[in-house]
Amino acid sequence: MLITYYTLDTIDSTNNWAKRRARSFVSDELAVISAVEQTDGRGCFERSWYSPRKCNLYLSFAFSLPKVTSNIFCYSQMAACAIHELLKENDILAQVKWPNDLLVNGKKIAGILTETHPFDKRCLVVVGIGLNVNMEARELKHIEKPATSMAEITSTSWSLEEVKLRLVTLFSRQLKKEFAEVMTTWHQLVSWMVGTYVKVQRSVAVIDGSVKAIEPDGTLIVDGIDGKLRIIRSGEILN
Numbered sequence: 001m002l003i004t005y006y007t008l009d010t011i012d013s014t015n016n017w018a019k020r021r022a023r024s025f026v027s028d029e030l031a032v033i034s035a036v037e038q039t040d041g042r043g044c045f046e047r048s049w050y051s052p053r054k055c056n057l058y059l060s061f062a063f064s065l066p067k068v069t070s071n072i073f074c075y076s077q078m079a080a081c082a083i084h085e086l087l088k089e090n091d092i093l094a095q096v097k098w099p100n101d102l103l104v105n106g107k108k109i110a111g112i113l114t115e116t117h118p119f120d121k122r123c124l125v126v127v128g129i130g131l132n133v134n135m136e137a138r139e140l141k142h143i144e145k146p147a148t149s150m151a152e153i154t155s156t157s158w159s160l161e162e163v164k165l166r167l168v169t170l171f172s173r174q175l176k177k178e179f180a181e182v183m184t185t186w187h188q189l190v191s192w193m194v195g196t197y198v199k200v201q202r203s204v205a206v207i208d209g210s211v212k213a214i215e216p217d218g219t220l221i222v223d224g225i226d227g228k229l230r231i232i233r234s235g236e237i238l239n
């Protein structure tokens with residue numbers, strides 16, 4: 001795959017930028033789009049992603065695939081594995097929280113928003129990553145849920161460029177792997193959740209219970225406090 005870099009200054013969202021440009025990418029291209037700041041950074045579940053200037057990594061990987069593609073979920077898992085590895089190399093031990101949040105000491109350090117965008121006879125896959133790199137305690141307080149950054153954990157500031165390049169290397173290595181291998185690694189990373197209590201927001205209801213299992217395909221099995229076993233393929237863990 002040919003890696004091309006698009007380094008932007010101020011942009012609404014690197015994911016949006018990639019989708020607008022879908023037709024301009026060539027078919028064997030891995031586009032790496034990063035921005036200094038985002039004015040409309042987007043998180044999962046229609047949330048916004050706080051993206052102040054020169055603070056953190058706001059990056060999207062974009063590549064096109066034939067339209068009929070299954071297992072888009074696996075690309076988020078590749079990103080989670082790559083971020084986990086990057087942090088581990090720098091002595092930051094993160095946990096992957098189902099489905100793909102990265103936490104350190106219970107606080108979020110990175111999030112992944114994978115989207116697809118059909119165009120012509122193809123489909124653009126956009127894997128957006130927000131990694132808190134140099135955000136200081138003062139800024140972290142702007143985030144609704146507990147959050148941390150590489151700088152807060154290590155008491156050093158990091159080169160955004162170096163972190164970006166390493167993430168590109170690690171993610172492109174993941175892309176070369178078989179899905180089954182990625183799933184196995186991801187499965188090991190989330191398995192700490194088995195037995196923990198979770199509150200899961202589904203489209204309308206909230207499910208309370210303990211995690212009975214996480215299937216190798218990513219399905220979350222929850223032993224509900226109401227005695228019912230729930231099979232959850234997508235949702236947000238609120239606690």
Ligand code: BTN
Nearest residue numbers: 013042043044059111112128130
């Ligand atoms: C989450 O809610 O955990 C996902 C956050 C994803 C944020 C990144 S920042 C780069 C890319 N552009 C966006 O607008 N969102 C993603």
